[in-house]
Amino acid sequence: MNTANPxxxxxxxxxxxxxxxxxxxxxxxxxxxxxxxxxxxxxxxYIPLVIGIGINGRPMVVNGHFNPMVISGIGSWLPTIGFIAxxxxxxxxxxxxxxxxxxxxxxxxxxxxxxxxxxxGRIFLLRNVVNxxxxxxxxxxLVDILLIFGDAQQCVHDKIADTIVIKA
Numbered sequence: 001m002n003t004a005n006p007x008x009x010x011x012x013x014x015x016x017x018x019x020x021x022x023x024x025x026x027x028x029x030x031x032x033x034x035x036x037x038x039x040x041x042x043x044x045x046y047i048p049l050v051i052g053i054g055i056n057g058r059p060m061v062v063n064g065h066f067n068p069m070v071i072s073g074i075g076s077w078l079p080t081i082g083f084i085a086x087x088x089x090x091x092x093x094x095x096x097x098x099x100x101x102x103x104x105x106x107x108x109x110x111x112x113x114x115x116x117x118x119x120x121g122r123i124f125l126l127r128n129v130v131n132x133x134x135x136x137x138x139x140x141x142l143v144d145i146l147l148i149f150g151d152a153q154q155c156v157h158d159k160i161a162d163t164i165v166i167k168a
Contacts, residue, residue: 022115022166024153025108030165036102044086048078095120099168109168113154118163126161 093099098110098118110118110127134140134156144156158164 033102044082052078131157
């Protein structure tokens with residue numbers, strides 16, 4: 001005789017339920033993450049660019065025109081390699097956990113406002129591309145940044161993408 005109650009609720013563990021009690025990341029932590037991301041980008045792209053110019057030993061502009069000979073040296077490929085490496089790492093971290101390199105270092109991440117995982121497309125397109133286009137509007141950048149001081153601690157790009165930044 002089977003003793004299982006056919007009217008009992010399912011006993012399966014549901015793993016896709018979002019954590020609604022997520023702790024928002026602090027404003028200072030978010031600021032430091034943005035600064036770290038900028039410094040990492042500079043270290044991976046701009047510093048190799050300066051080194052590359054030194055290696056080539058040729059000016060990038062001659063008589064007001066771009067010098068095509070600069071492309072021939074190995075130094076000109078250093079910033080490209082750095083940029084590709086930065087893109088790869090950023091896409092890897094954002095697609096896995098909703099974290100840029102700086103956010104990963106500080107233990108914060110981007111999620112949907114309901115706590116569920118934010119997709120790479122949502123983060124890239126809505127938080128970055130749309131925000132970059134809107135940045136052409138005068139004073140938009142200032143308004144975007146200042147909205148973090150509201151009760152929701154969401155910048156305009158967070159509201160557009162329906163995301164929040166939480167402690168990972």
